[in-house]
Amino acid sequence: MKLAILDRDGTLNAADDSFLQAPESWVALPGALEAVARLNRGGWHVVLATNQAGLGLGEVAMGDLNALHAKMHRALAAAGARIEAVFYCPHAPDEGCDCRQPAPGLMRQIAERYGAESHETWVIGSCAAHLQAGAHLGAHLHLVCAQTAAGQALPPEFPPQVHAHASLAELVASLLPAEPLPPPSPPGSLP
Template sequence: MKLIILDRDGVLNEDSDDYVKSVDEWQPITGSAEAVGRLCEAGYTIAVATNQSGLARGYFSLGDLEAMHSKMINLAAEHNGRFAHIAFCPHGPDDHCDCRKPLPGLIHQIEKALGTSAEGCWMVGDSIRDLEAGIVAGCRPALVRTGKGEKSIAKLADAGLGQTQVFDNLAAFADFVLKNG
């Protein structure tokens, strides 16, 4: 299985410092749904690992999150894209769970759900914690400049991630993967 794990906010959809709280606020990043479709058509399995502490903070409900994910799924499907699994952490930063990135729990959930290892797969994110979670699970990190990505670039070296490949957006990452395998 050729697995690629994506963060959600800032990779697939526009991010917000005030949290993405509703289906109306969930806005795709230009080219992201198409990128998922192109990767799926090329035989890649796409999964999502996303921290959603807005649930624990009471900013939105599980129903709101499901509506956002339905929108994401439907937009990808319009381009022959599919998400094999969506893993989300509903906890807040002080809940001491094992699934909140930078811990690798969400990636382990994806591995279990799909019956595969994430070792060597891509972990695409816009923050250092996305990349750290991927590295702990044996993934290759890729940073996108969208979302918090531009701010994260300056922190790569300090986090020991200086060799991370950086892409303008998910579409540029897909171009690279489809060209280079």
């Protein structure tokens, strides 16, 4: 089994400091959907783990979050990609739950659901909290952030075993061999 647990904001889509609320606010990062498609074709199970404090704070409605994820799933499908499940923490930061990252509860739920061992699990995201939660599992940890230069030291809040990549597409290209070109069509056949 190969399990990739992705963060959503900053990994699949552009992120800022506000809560994504409306479906039109979801914009895929360049190459991210195609990277998920490559993981799928490579036999990986791909899921999301995301903090959604906007729900607990009353700033995001459940219907809006569902509509946003529906848009995300349609965009993935159009690229030949699939996210198998979306796991999220709906709690506000001060609620003290075990599922809000960097706490490990959400990651443990995912690992249990998929029966994945730590050596089979890759936690991929753009923030320290997501990777800290993955560190509790003993998973492979990968930061995807355009602002991170190769070989640059990460801030101390990141676990020491984190590998940095400029994007999800760059990470996937390093994980999977180049995909072969389809064989040429026989003469006289239609493409």
